[in-house]
Amino acid sequence: MLAIAVLASILGGVASTPLPSSGSPLATDLNPYPTKPRITFKEDGTFKLTVFSDLHFGENPWDSWGPEHDQSSVKLMNTILGDEKPDYAVINGDLITGENTFKENATTLIDQIVAPFINANVPFSTTQGNHDNQPNITHEEEILREQSLTELSYTRMAPPGVGGDHGPGNYWVPVYRNAYDQSPVLILWFFDSRGGWKTSTEFVPDWVDASVAGWIQSETQSMESAWGPASQRGAVAFVHIPPDIAKPLQDNLDSTKSPGDNEDVLGDGSTQNPNDSTFWDALNLNVPNLHAVISGHDHGNNWCARDTNKNVVFCFNKHSGYGGYTRGWAHGVRNLLFTSPDPTAGVKTWIREEDGTVKASITLDSNYV
Incomplete structure (x- = not known):
């Protein structure tokens, strides 16, 4: 077992077996994944x-183009996971176009979505989006289905009472320097911005x-x-829906400092309601x-910009799926490369398109403005 664990720490990603910490019981108890392998940096x-x-899986299942789009999305995922070989992957919302799904088989779309991660043996997490809350599907149902399919999923739900109506997907994932370290060097935070519809007439708040x-305060303590x-x-x-601060950031965007597509004008529904300020303040105060x-x-935005009020960088993803509106834009992902376990070291990030084209490369550090 020791040899296997050492090999895992060399390769990075997932340690082959969950390992106890050699410190206080509290450090061990705080690990939210006591039965799962630890996520680690490479040697x-x-x-x-x-x-x-x-x-956006599951669009128009009654037309040929709907399932064809899903097949194209699976192909994209397989291609990128095979090429990039990440240590960890994230799907940041709108896994399913829930308004097009049927109650009896909505969650089975999750099977198609997680299959590429299983095939590539890549651990992953998901957030859910506004299209994942619809009369025939909910965030909770998607999470439970995902958890039932593979141990590679690190997605989980917050304790009862945290997240509000239809917003259970608030959690964090620790990343360690190696499988034996007592404490992590990186925390991946995931937040549920909710949105969508409970019924055809009942809207779910979108923040x-x-x-x-x-x-956040109690977890960080x-x-x-x-x-x-x-x-x-x-x-x-x-978090799937951008914070409200993204609107003024776009209004003052400098394309030289913030390279990337800027094709969606932000307005009502494009960002969280200003009610997100309680969350936004707590995140930046405590983390x-x-x-x-x-x-x-x-879908048309993939730039980064710094919120000078909180001194934190906000970034858009790259639209990945063949579902959802595209307007001729290419499909792809955002990559992040942590170059050191040092928590203050710069993080390289760039957009990679399906055909391998690389765009909008920047380094997230104190010099990025």
């Missing part, structure tokens, strides 16, 4: 994340619920008690070394 000190977004703010000061850890956050907050939702 060379790097960690690569590939972020898919807006797959991260205020209850998440208190949860527990981390500090178990692992020491938060300054010793880096962080990245994922230092936050390299970026990353969203999808607006």
Whole structure:
């Protein structure tokens, strides 16, 4: 078992077996995945994340083009996972176009979506989006289906009372320098921005619920008690619908400093309601070394820009799926490469399109404005 674990720490990604911490019981108890392998940096000190977004499976199943789009999305996922070989992957919302699904088979679309990760043996997490809350599908149902299909899924749900109506997907994933370290060097945060419809007439609020703010504070306090000061850890956050601050960022966007497509004009429905300020304030107050907050939702945007009020960088994903509106845009992903376990070290990020084209390369560090 020791040899297997050492090999896993060399290769990075997932340690082959869950390993106990050699520290206080509190450090062990805080690990939210006691039966799962630890996610780790490679021996060379790097960690690569590939972020898919807006797959929109299940559109128009009664027409030939709907299933054909899903097949194209699966092909894209297989191609990119095979080429990029990430240590971890994320799907950042709108896995399914829920308004087109049927109650009796809606969650089976998750089977198609997670298959490429299973085939590539890549651990992953998901956030859910507004199209994942519809009369025939909910965020909770998608998460439960995903969890039942593979141990490679690290998606989970927040405790009862956290997340508000139809917003259970608030959680974090620790990433360790190696499989034996007592405390992680990176935390991946995932937040549920909700949205969509409970019934044909009942709308789900489209912002991260205020209850998440208190949860962020309590979780970070527990981390500090178990692992020491938060300054010793880096962080990245994922949430499907962009925070409300994305609108003024777009209004003042400098395309030289913020390369990437800027084809969706943000307005009502394109970002979270200003009610997200409670969440946004808590995130930035309690999570230092936050390299970026990353969203999808607006398919024509894939730029990054710094919110100078909070001194944090916001980034859009790249629209990945063949479902959802495209307007002729290419499909692809956002990659993030952590070049060091040092929580203050710069993170390289770029857009990779399906054909291998690389665009909008920047480094997320203190010099990025």
